[in-house]
Amino acid sequence: MKLEKRKIKIVSDMIEIIVYVNKIFLNLNAKECEIWYPYLKSINKKDFLSHNIRNLEHCKNIVKNDIKMNVDINYNDYLILCISFIGCLLFAFYCGIGMISFPLSFLSTYIHRNKIIKEEHFKSELSLINRNAKRLIEITEALQIQKEQMKNENYFIFFYKNLRYKKEKRVLNYLVHKLEKQYEKLLEGYHNPTSKMSSFISLSLGFLLSILSTGIFLHLVLHVALDWLTSAPHEVTTWPIRDAHNILMKENLQTLWVAVYAFLTAYLLMCAFSGFTFFCSKVGGSREDTIRGGNSRCGGDTYLHSLLLNMCLFFLVSSGAVLFSGNLFRRYSSHAHAFVFFDLSLKQLGFIGRIYAHNVLLYVTLAINFLTMIIFMLPTKCDFISSSARSKLLPIMADDKMKEGGKDLESISIMGNTRK
Known part of the structure; x- marks a missing residue:
C-alpha cells in the first residue's frame, strides 16, 4: 500500500x-x-x-x-520564448552599437573620401612610401637574422626569444599592412578621386541619420529616466514620440501609426545590422587576421561558413526587433497592435521576467551607445597597435648584433603613421 x-x-x-x-x-x-x-x-x-x-x-x-x-502554452511556445528573449538581448546590444556606427559610417566615408591629389604631392608621398618600405624590409631581415641566431640558444632562452619574435613579427606585419593600405589609398586618390555627388550623398545621409539617431537616443534617455523615476513604465510617454502620437491620434490616422512604427523598427533593424558588422570588424574578427591584412569576419574557416553563421546570427538578432522596438515605442505599438503574445509571457519567467519587465535591455542599449560613441571619439593615435608598434620593435633594433654599416636599426625604425 x-x-x-x-x-x-x-x-x-x-x-x-x-x-x-x-x-x-x-x-x-x-x-x-x-x-x-x-x-x-x-x-x-x-x-x-x-x-x-x-x-x-x-x-x-x-x-x-x-x-x-x-x-x-506548450514546448514550442517555450522554445520561441527563449529565442525571442535571446534575440531581444542581442538586438539591444547590436542596436546600441549601430545607432552610433550607422550614421557615423556615412560621415566617416565623407571625411576619409579620396580627395584629388596633385602630381607633385603624389610623387612625394610615393617616395615616402618607398623609403618606408625599404626600412620595413631591413627590419624584416633583422628579424630573420634574430630567428636564425635563436637556434643556437638553450631551450629556455629560445622559448622566451621565440615569444618575443612572434609578437614583434605580428607588429611588423601590421605595419606592412598599414603601409599597403596607405599606398592603395594614394593610388585611389590620384586615379579615382571621389566624385562631388557621392560625397554630397554621404554627407547628407550621415547628417539626416544622425538627427534620427539623436532623436531616438533622446527618447531612450527620457524613457529610461522616467521609467526609473516612476513605478509604472507602461504609462510612460516621452518626447518626441508623445507629440507625434497625439497629432496622429487627433487625426485618427491609424495607417500612419503603422507606417511610422514600421519605419522606426526598420531603422533600428538597420542599426542592428550595422552594429553587427561593426562589431565583427572591430572585435569579432581575430586580431591576427587584421595584422596579416586579411578581411576580418565573424566565425568560420571559410567565407561560406562565415556567411552562413552571420546569416543565422542576424536572423536571431532580428527575432528581437519587434519586442525591443515595441517596448521602446509603446504608444505606437499598442495602437498598431505590433506586440506579440510572447512579450507578456516573458515577464512570467522568473529572473528573465524581471530583466524584461524593468526594461533592463533599454539600459544595455543606452550603455552601449555611450561606449560606441567613446570609441568613435578616440583619435587614431590612441589605437593600441599603432601607438605601441615602435616600442615593440625597439628590442630588435637595440640589439648590437643587428647593426649594419655602423648604424643601429633603431635609427631606421618607422612609426605606425607614415603620413606627415
Missing part, C-alpha cells in the same frame, strides 16, 4: 509539474488588459467573461485588483 501511495504521489506531482509548465499565470491591470485583450480574447474568453469584461472598453473597470487568468 505504501509503495502504491508513493507511486500515486509521484504521478500526481508529475501531473502538477506538467500542468504548471504548460500554463502561465497572468495578472493583468487595466493598461495591460487593453493592450492584450485583442490577443487573449479568443483563447481566454471565459476568463474575461468571469471578470465581466466583454469588450476592450470594459478593461477600464479594473481599478484595484488585477484580474488573474491562466494561459496554456
Whole structure:
C-alpha cells in the first residue's frame, strides 16, 4: 500500500509539474488588459467573461485588483520564448552599437573620401612610401637574422626569444599592412578621386541619420529616466514620440501609426545590422587576421561558413526587433497592435521576467551607445597597435648584433603613421 501511495504521489506531482509548465499565470491591470485583450480574447474568453469584461472598453473597470487568468502554452511556445528573449538581448546590444556606427559610417566615408591629389604631392608621398618600405624590409631581415641566431640558444632562452619574435613579427606585419593600405589609398586618390555627388550623398545621409539617431537616443534617455523615476513604465510617454502620437491620434490616422512604427523598427533593424558588422570588424574578427591584412569576419574557416553563421546570427538578432522596438515605442505599438503574445509571457519567467519587465535591455542599449560613441571619439593615435608598434620593435633594433654599416636599426625604425 505504501509503495502504491508513493507511486500515486509521484504521478500526481508529475501531473502538477506538467500542468504548471504548460500554463502561465497572468495578472493583468487595466493598461495591460487593453493592450492584450485583442490577443487573449479568443483563447481566454471565459476568463474575461468571469471578470465581466466583454469588450476592450470594459478593461477600464479594473481599478484595484488585477484580474488573474491562466494561459496554456506548450514546448514550442517555450522554445520561441527563449529565442525571442535571446534575440531581444542581442538586438539591444547590436542596436546600441549601430545607432552610433550607422550614421557615423556615412560621415566617416565623407571625411576619409579620396580627395584629388596633385602630381607633385603624389610623387612625394610615393617616395615616402618607398623609403618606408625599404626600412620595413631591413627590419624584416633583422628579424630573420634574430630567428636564425635563436637556434643556437638553450631551450629556455629560445622559448622566451621565440615569444618575443612572434609578437614583434605580428607588429611588423601590421605595419606592412598599414603601409599597403596607405599606398592603395594614394593610388585611389590620384586615379579615382571621389566624385562631388557621392560625397554630397554621404554627407547628407550621415547628417539626416544622425538627427534620427539623436532623436531616438533622446527618447531612450527620457524613457529610461522616467521609467526609473516612476513605478509604472507602461504609462510612460516621452518626447518626441508623445507629440507625434497625439497629432496622429487627433487625426485618427491609424495607417500612419503603422507606417511610422514600421519605419522606426526598420531603422533600428538597420542599426542592428550595422552594429553587427561593426562589431565583427572591430572585435569579432581575430586580431591576427587584421595584422596579416586579411578581411576580418565573424566565425568560420571559410567565407561560406562565415556567411552562413552571420546569416543565422542576424536572423536571431532580428527575432528581437519587434519586442525591443515595441517596448521602446509603446504608444505606437499598442495602437498598431505590433506586440506579440510572447512579450507578456516573458515577464512570467522568473529572473528573465524581471530583466524584461524593468526594461533592463533599454539600459544595455543606452550603455552601449555611450561606449560606441567613446570609441568613435578616440583619435587614431590612441589605437593600441599603432601607438605601441615602435616600442615593440625597439628590442630588435637595440640589439648590437643587428647593426649594419655602423648604424643601429633603431635609427631606421618607422612609426605606425607614415603620413606627415
